[in-house]
Amino acid sequence: xxxxxxxxxxxxxxxxxxxxxxxxFGGGALASGTAVGIAFLATACGRPxxxxxxDAGWSRPVVLAGGVLAAIGGLGQLLAPDLALLLVARLxxxxxxxxxFSAALPWVLTGVRVAQRGRLAGxxxxxxxxxxxxxxxxxxxxxxxxxxxxxxxAARPVRDxxxxxxxxxxxxxxxxxxxxxxxxxxxxxxxxSVLMVLATRADPARREPLVPIRGIRDLVPRGVPLPGATIxxxxxxxxxxxxxxVLRMRxxxxxxxxxxxxxxxxAFLVVRFAGSPLVDRYGGRRVAAxxxxxxxxxxxxIALADTTTAATAYTxxxxxxxxxxxPACVSMTLDRVRGLRPGVSMGVMTSFWxxxxxxxxxxGGLIAERSGYPTAFLVAAGSGVSCVLVCLIFLRTPRxxxxxx
Numbered sequence: 001x002x003x004x005x006x007x008x009x010x011x012x013x014x015x016x017x018x019x020x021x022x023x024x025f026g027g028g029a030l031a032s033g034t035a036v037g038i039a040f041l042a043t044a045c046g047r048p049x050x051x052x053x054x055d056a057g058w059s060r061p062v063v064l065a066g067g068v069l070a071a072i073g074g075l076g077q078l079l080a081p082d083l084a085l086l087l088v089a090r091l092x093x094x095x096x097x098x099x100x101f102s103a104a105l106p107w108v109l110t111g112v113r114v115a116q117r118g119r120l121a122g123x124x125x126x127x128x129x130x131x132x133x134x135x136x137x138x139x140x141x142x143x144x145x146x147x148x149x150x151x152x153x154a155a156r157p158v159r160d161x162x163x164x165x166x167x168x169x170x171x172x173x174x175x176x177x178x179x180x181x182x183x184x185x186x187x188x189x190x191x192x193s194v195l196m197v198l199a200t201r202a203d204p205a206r207r208e209p210l211v212p213i214r215g216i217r218d219l220v221p222r223g224v225p226l227p228g229a230t231i232x233x234x235x236x237x238x239x240x241x242x243x244x245x246v247l248r249m250r251x252x253x254x255x256x257x258x259x260x261x262x263x264x265x266x267a268f269l270v271v272r273f274a275g276s277p278l279v280d281r282y283g284g285r286r287v288a289a290x291x292x293x294x295x296x297x298x299x300x301x302i303a304l305a306d307t308t309t310a311a312t313a314y315t316x317x318x319x320x321x322x323x324x325x326x327p328a329c330v331s332m333t334l335d336r337v338r339g340l341r342p343g344v345s346m347g348v349m350t351s352f353w354x355x356x357x358x359x360x361x362x363x364g365g366l367i368a369e370r371s372g373y374p375t376a377f378l379v380a381a382g383s384g385v386s387c388v389l390v391c392l393i394f395l396r397t398p399r400x401x402x403x404x405x
Contacts, residue, residue, distance in 0.1 A: 002063060002196035003127040006070050006100045009189035011135020013074065013093065015261055016143070016182045018246045023179070025083040029247055029365040029373075036243040037361020038087050039073075039094030044354035046098030051106060051347025059107035064197045066100030069093065071190035078183035094354075100193065101128060102350060106343035122276025122327030126269060133265030135189075140258045142185055143178035223336030224345050226394065228352035230288060231329040233387035235353040237295050238322055239360025240380035245302065245315060248373040254308045260315050267319030275324050284328035284335070289391035291328075295321030296384040303377035321384075326353070332394070356383075 018032045025031065053062050073093025080086035108124050241264055249257035256263070271291075279287050298321050301314030333349045360380065368376040 001127075002067065002193045002200075003101055003104050003124075004131050005189050005193040005196060006067055006096070007128045007131020008135045008138065009070055009074060009131070009186040009193070010093070010097060011132040011261070011265070012139040012182055012186050012189070013077065013135070014132070014242055015136035015139035015246070016179050018243075020077075020179045021083070021086070025086070027083070029244065029368040030362060031083065031365070032247065033243040033361040033363075033365025033368075035083070035086060035090060035361075037239060037358045039090040039097070040239075040354040040358035040361075042091040042094030043098040044351040044358065046095045047102040047347035047351045047354065048344055049347075050099045050102035051343030051345070054103040054106040054343035054347075059103045060197065060200060062099050062103035063107070064194060066096045066098070066103065067190050067193035067197060069096030069099060070193065071187050072096075074183055074186035074190055078180060078187070096190070098347075098354075102347045103343070105346060116280065119276040119280050119327070121330040122272055122279060122324065125326055126272055129265055129268050129272060133262055133269055136259075136261040136265070138185060139182045140262075142182050146178035146181045224333055224348045226390070227284075227329045227332040227336065228349045230332070230387055230390050230394070231325055231349060232352035232356040233383050233390065234288075234292055234295070234322060234325045235356025236360045236383040237292075237299060237318070237380045237387075238353075239357035240299070240364045240376060241302075241315070241318055242357065243361040244364050244368055244373060244376055247368070248302065248377070249311060251373055252306070254305070254311045256308050256312045256315070260311075263312055263315045264319040267316040268323045269319075271320045271323035272327075276327050279324060279327045279331050284331035285391050285394040287324050288328040288332075289388050291321050291324045292384050292387045292391070293321075296381045296388070297321075299377050299381035299384060303374040303381070326350075 014036060017035050021032045021035045022028060050062050050066075053059070070093055073089050073091075073096055076089025076092060077086055080089055105121065105124060109120065112120055242261070245260045245264070246257050249255075249260055275287075275291075295318060298314050298318035302311065302318065305311040305314055329349055330346060333345050337345045364376045364380065367379055
């Protein structure tokens with residue numbers, strides 16, 4: 001419940017940022033993409049340390065800190081007077097995400113049999129994706145209720161920032177009023193996350209002395225980089241969707257911009273819930289290769305879609321295509337490190353995801369500004385093709401014995 005509340009806040013922020021950044025600070029796809037993606041820099045850097053602390057039994061205080069940082073980051077984005085300070089607040093929120101999820105997952109996996117880790121990691125991840133699905137719904141509803149519009153007015157500031165017409169002060173005011181309330185909701189949900197952690201029972205008996213970090217191998221165990229590369233390439237696909245799909249729909253006046261992220265996440269949730277046992281049955285490598293191949297088709301479809309129905313269908317397929325990549329990579333990572341230091345190993349592996357999302361925001365935004373949104377999504381499809389090829393290399397590579405570290 002703590003992770004769900006935190007990710008409801010993160011999901012609401014992802015929905016409001018593409019409109020908020022151009023309306024408050026100017027700029028177009030590059031500025032919006034950077035604002036979305038930069039949070040993942042802090043998340044990528046923070047995950048290994050969150051996992052390191054979780055391995056020593058400090059999961060609860062780290063997850064608690066994650067909720068506090070998310071609240072501070074949400075408040076900072078609400079009050080930021082310029083784009084630079086908004087980006088700083090995004091970094092704080094990204095650090096909160098790292099602490100929240102990367103310490104909670106090892107906490108949950110403690111004592112779980114190896115044969116069940118794939119499905120449990122997948123099902124626990126529903127708390128994250130449930131938040132990413134519900135957060136945009138909350139943000140859209142709040143914006144429409146407070147702004148008093150039908151969604152088209154809330155979209156107009158973004159179209160104007162991208163060169164789509166003259167914007168009235170009244171429309172700008174109503175849109176910004178709704179978005180300010182959304183940021184208060186983000187702060188409130190983060191506080192709920194903190195309260196949920198405080199409601200759990202501490203278990204001091206599990207705590208152990210922290211193992212000193214002496215070198216890179218203490219933070220990046222052998223066996224992690226290859227699964228990390230797989231999830232990183234897939235993450236570029238997700239990052240492109242998160243940063244640009246709303247703007248892509250609005251640029252072509254497709255009436256799915258308000259629900260695009262929710263459609264994506266809802267399809268993701270269904271496939272994640274139903275498909276997670278497939279990871280333990282068929283192995284992470286096969287599942288990752290098969291599902292990311294669907295993602296390639298979906299991203300190509302989003303790039304070429306010219307009707308609302310097609311755009312919605314391909315967005316849903318994109319969610320389905322990425323649904324099982326995380327549990328698949330968790331399974332591959334734990335197999336390769338033989339369960340040693342699972343918190344650090346999964347934290348590092350997940351950091352590759354964050355790096356992929358982080359790169360997709362500004363790079364995808366730059367491509368979109370210079371060559372158009374379809375090109376940006378086709379580049380993301382190319383990243384998906386690379387991910388599938390790496391998975392096929394996994395299938396051909398015998399599993400090596402894990403290093404003692």
